[in-house]
Amino acid sequence: MKKYIIVWEPDSQKGSPVNNALLKILNEKQLAEKMEIIRSPFIGFTSSGAILRVMPDNLIYTGFRVEDLEGIVNATLAGDRVDKFISSYDNKFLPVEEKDPLSRQFKIVLRNVGYLDPESIEEYISRGGYKALEKALFELGRDGVIAEMKASGLRGRGGAGFPTGLKWELTKKEAGEIKYAICNADEGDPGAYMDRAVLEGDPHSVVEGMIIGGFAVGCTQGFVYIRAEYPLAIERLEKALKDAREMGLLGKDILGSGFDFDIELRWGAGAFVCGEETALIASIEGKRGNPRPRPPFPSVSGLWEKPTFINNVETWANVPVIIEKGGKWMGSIGTEKSKGTKVFAVTGKVKNPGLVEVPMGTTIREIVYDICGGIKDNKNFKAVQTGGPSGGVIAEKYLDMPVDYESLQSIGSIMGSGGLIVMDEDDCMVDVNKFYLQFSVDESCGKCMPCRIGGKQILEILEKISKGNGEMTDIDKIYSISNAMQKASLCALGQTTPNPVLSSLRYFEDEYLAHIKDKKCYTGKCKDLVQYTVIPEKCIGCGLCATRCPVKCITGEKRKPYLIDTKACIKCGECYNVCKFDAVKRG
């Protein structure tokens, strides 16, 4: 029986050592008949490098080096296995049908990611692909598709959570011959990469979704606005479009139904604001990506002033499944107001970072602890952050809250695109929020005043606080600037810029107060507010700190307490981290 080795390699750019080494071994040994290598996008779950999955044996290998590959290939051919590289995470990779119930995942969007060759349309079709398109064209008709979409309760996965079926219906109702369907693949949220995984791992699911959407709404042209930073995703999507055209699934008279629809790519160029729909439209039109006031909404006047509807990658990837299995089926998954699943990109201080797809209503505790293995290095949980620079923190007391659009909003965060960043006791809220504000300030397009000036002002206040010059009135100033930004900014970027600061003030106000009143940063992140000293009673005089100090400002004699020259200290924290006797005090 032919063996397949699926390669997940972290380097998604050009040049991948593991993949290339495997191809070389196959070439040298002339194994093309017996074995095939399939490259798949990296979906995380290990920080130890590349992963191999041998099929049909269903073995997962991690932690190997390039030199070990030959041994793995030989073992695979002999029907054997190399035990020392077999991973313990394997249940996380199993497809839906054979999934371990304990893994708690439920894969709709990621149904094919990692299990098929993304460059083969035949494989997609063999897994039931384009069946939904057939059903839409010949069985359901345009109104039927929209009825199913509405019944499914699917809401936009890009952030705001607008009901997808309703969006389609509104655009369909608009008069006019020319309408456009757009896929927003400008995944700019730092810490979110689920769209990339779908585009690289299962591009046809997005293509099929868009054809169905285009059919229901009555479009002849669709656009994918994709990040130029994702070259592999662009390459695979181009290939998918070409293959679909050749098979008569895209272009003129799709499957003989008389329906014409084609899709073109347009590249983004690194502007976060272009994730906002009116800015995205301006960018496809070849202009600077400035947002404009709404109304008119794109459903009335969008791309080149024609009715337009925009969904993001994850939303589109849901469509074929909804059409095939029915809106009701989808409606049975999730919570009352949020249906289906959500993909989260879990990153930060967590043991097994990676992509996780769970039903709406799963708790943060299940995601962080049960699926992703808990906090790295056994440190204490502090918070998780969702929604990126537009979202907020979720404090420990909400670990058991079921996650959906409403519940997140009620505690001051948002679903956003699904980045979920785990923070531990070493992360300082003032410092983290400086990061988010800096991001929003850099990305503000500058068109409207509240966003352009307000964000900068809040950032300056945070910098002042982190330097130890904060005053109590600064907190009031943050609230009042935030209020103005939320009410008066032109687009969602400015309206949501204050969110991370406001939500951290809500749950971690004491941390801000410690910076302002006590002039202390207990995590050591705000370097102006921290001082490292040796506690003489605890110091055994091993001298490790002095050896490690990069500026050699720690002196002393062996077996006697050492001394840190606080004037020369650069506050890197190395001594604090290396001391095995807790004899270095940070504060």
Added chain:
Amino acid sequence: MMMLEKQEVTLEKGLLDFMEKWKDKPGKEIMILHKIQEVYGYVPRKVAMEVSRVMGIPLAKIYGIITFYHLFKLQKPGKNQISVCMGTACYLKGGNDIIQEIEDLIGVAVNTTSEDGHFSLEVVRCVGCCGLAPVMSINGKVYGNVQKSELPKILGEYSGKEANANG
């Protein structure tokens, strides 16, 4: 004015073909700029002027687009391009320290090119492999879980030889 008129430039064939293909499509400006940058590594002023003339796009509009989007460069990048990720995960895991160490090691500040044109350093937003934070890339090759102590070795790989891409 005289200076401007005297500047002559022959556009590369791949770029001319691309411009021909796109000339009647609405919204072509950004795609053409991507192509220019692919060919030259940045958007040279004289190329922008020539494209403006051939395509009938005002130079001011081209400049407006270049300065709006982070990806387009007006300066020639170094032979080896170092990009350090500053997405959230990388920030939390010490991306800043990595940048500082690189600045110290090769004497290049962020968004500049070293005097000999050998290295340039830029900060990029999320490259989409947050599981490997902190992440940096050199000429497109990604390095994950970067430790400060590994940097001399990583940079050493590039200090002697020319980059093979865009070189």
